[in-house]
Amino acid sequence: MQRVLKRLGMDSKMALGYLGVILFMMGDGLEQGWLSSYLTDNGLSIQQAALLFSVYGVAVAVASWFSGVLAEILGTKKAMILGITLFLIGTIAFLTIGLPSMNLWIVIPTYSLRGLGYPLFAYSFLVWLTYYTPGNKLGTAVGWFWFSFAAGLNVLGAYYSSFMLPVLGEIHTLWSAVIFTGIGALITIITNKNDSSSRKTFETRQEMVKYLLKGITIAFEKPKIGLGGIVRTINTTGAYGFVVFMPAYMMEVGFTRTEWLQIYGALWTSNIFFNLVFGIVGDKLGWRNTVMWFGGVGCAIFTAAFYYVPAFLGTNYIFITITACCFGACLAAYAPLSALIPSLAGNNKGAAMSVLNLGAGLSTFLGPAIVGAFIGGVGTLGIIWIYTILYLLSAFLMKFIRLPKKEGENPSADFTDLKDTVGSSN
Template structure:
C-alpha cells in the first residue's frame, strides 16, 4: 500500500487548483448571481429615466449621490467586518439592497417621483458594497498569502461578471420580451437568490467571527480604518489609484448610451450587448491579471497593463467608433481592449493586504473607499466638465488620470518589515497544513490561535 508523507500537504481540491479558496467557493458563486442582479439596470437606467421625463442633469445627480453612499458603505465594510464579522455585514447589505429596491421601483420609478427615486436609490447604494466588500474582507482574512492574487482575481471575475457584463446581457434579451419595468423587477429576484446562495452555503468559520482582537473598542476599529490613510500613506495612494480605476466606467454609463445610440447609430439592444462584450473581456482578464500578478509582480501589472493601457484605450473607445460609424464589430474590439485595461488593476486587491498585513481589513477599507468613490467621481466629472468640452473633454480628463495612476502605482512597494511578517505567516500556514495531514488537531488549533 502506498505510504503518504505526513509532512506533505493534503491533495488540493478542484477549487484550490483553480485558485479559489475551497471553503469560500459558494460565496464566489453567490456573488456572481448577486452582481448579475445589481447589474441588470446598469446599461439602461439612465436612458430609461431620461425617456420618462428626468433631465440629464438630474440623472447625473442621481448617479452621483448614489456613488457617494456606495463610497461610504464600501469604507464601512472593513470596520464593520472587524466588529461583527464579514458574514453578518453581508446579511445587512443584502437586506438593505432588497428593501430599498422595492421602494425605488414601486414608489419612485413606477410613479415617476424623482424625490423618492433619489432617496431610495441613494440608500440602496449602501447595500451592495456591504455585501461584496464584506466578502472581500472575508477572502483576505481566510486566504493564505500565496493565493491572495488568484483569489482577488476570482472576486473581481464574479463582481464584474455580474456588473455590468451578464447583467446588461440579460437586460438586452429580457427587455424586448418582458419590458423595461419587469426587467427592473427581475433584478430583485436575482440579487436575493445570489445573496442567499452565498450566505447559506458558505460555512467557512472565519467569516462568522469578529475579526478585531477581543476587547478592541468600536471607536478604535473605526478610527484605525481612517487613520491608516496617514499612518500608512501607501494605502492612501492605493485608494486614489482604485478610485481612478473604474471612474471612467461609471462615467460611461451616464454618457455613452446616448453617444452610441445618437452619434454612432446603435440601437439600445446593441449598446447593451456592446457593454456586455466590454466587460466579458474585463472578467476574463480579471483572472489573468490576478494570476499574472502572483508570478510577475502586482505593481507592474497594475501600472502598465492598467494605467498606461487605459490611458490609451479610453480615447480609442471614443474616437475609433466614430471612424467606423455603425460598425458593431470595430466598436466591440476596441471596447473589449478598454475592458481588459480596467481589469489589469485587479492585483491592487492582493497587493494592499501585503503592504499592511497586520491590518488587512483596515487596508481593504481604504481600497473599498476608493472603489466606492469611483462610482460618484465618474458621474461627478461628467456633471462638472461636460459643459467645458463635451464628451470629448471628459475622455481626455480620464486619459490623463490613468497616466497619473500608473505613476502612483510604482510607489506601492512592500516594506522589508511587511515581507518578514508575510514570510512568518506563510511558514505558519505550511506548519498548519502539515499538522492537518498528521491529524494533530491540538497543534493545528494552537497555530490557528497564533495567526
C-alpha cells in the same frame, strides 16, 4: 471536483461563495447599461441623471468604507446579512415610490438606499477572502473575486437585460433583481458558516469606534495605502462615467440600444476573464508593475480609443467591440491592488480593505460627477480626455506603492513578503 478546484486556485467553500457573488451582483447590476437612457426618455435631463448616479455613488462610497471594518467588528456573515437587507429595502422603495413618481428628489434617496447594500455584501466577502486564503495564492483568489463581481454586475446583468427588456419591460426587469440577489446572498451566507478568523473582539465601545475610524486613519498612517485608495478610485471612474453619457453617444453615432448593451457586455466579459489572467500575472510578475503598465497606461490608451474609433469608423460594430474588450481587459489589471494594499497593513487588513473599498465606492460617485460637471462645457470628447489623464495619473502614483524588499530579492516577486503578514492570520 476538488482536484479541479485546487488547480483553479480555490476550494469548494470559496467556489460556492464566488457563485453567490455572481448571482447577487447580477441582480444589482442589471440596470447599469440602460437606466440612464430610460430616465432621460421619461423626463430627466442628462445632468439630472448624472446627479442621481453621483449621489448613489456617495452612498456606495460610504457603505464601501464601512464594509471592511464592519466585517471585522460584526463578522463577515452579519455584515453580508446587513448588506442584502439594505439592498432589498432600497429596491422595493425605488420601484414602488421612486420610479413611479419620476420626481428627482424621491428617486435619489430611494435609489441611494439601494446603493448601500451591495458594498456591504460583496466587500465583506472579500475581507473574509483575505483572511481565508494563503498568502502566496491571494492574488489568484482576489482575481477570482473580481471575476465573479464583474461577471454578475456588468456581464450577465447586461446580457440578461438585452434579452429581457423587450419581453418584461424596464420595471419588471428591475423587479427580477430581487430573485437573483436573494438566491446569491443565501448561497454565500450559508457557505460562510465560520467567520471567526476575520472577526475582532473589543473590550470597550471606545476601542470599537477607534477601529472603525481606522478605515480612514490608516491611509494617513501608511501613505502607500492612501495612494492605493486613490488609484482604486481612478480604476473604475471611467467605467462608471461611461454608463451616464456613452449610451447617448453610441446611439448618436448610429448604434441601437441593444447593440450598445452587447458592446457593454463584451467590455465586461473581457474584464472578468482578464481578472483571472492579471491575478495570476500579478503573482508572477509583480502586483505593482501589473497595475501600473497594464492598468493605468492601458486604460488611458483604450479610453481615448472608445471615442475615436466610432468617431472615425462610425457604426463599425466589430472594431468598437474589440476596443471595448481591450478597455475591459485593462480595467482588470488593477485587480492585484486587492492583494498588494492589504499586505502593507500588517494585522489591519480589514482597515486597508476599507480604504480600497472606499476608493471603489468613490469611483461610482466621481465618474458620473465628472460628466455632470463638465459635459455641458467640454462635450463628450472633453470627458474622454479627463478620464484618460486620470488613468495616466494612476500609473504615475503606482511608482510609489511597493512592498519593502529583502536584500537580494527579485523586485518583481511582490507576493513574497505577504506570506508572513497574511499566512499568520489563517
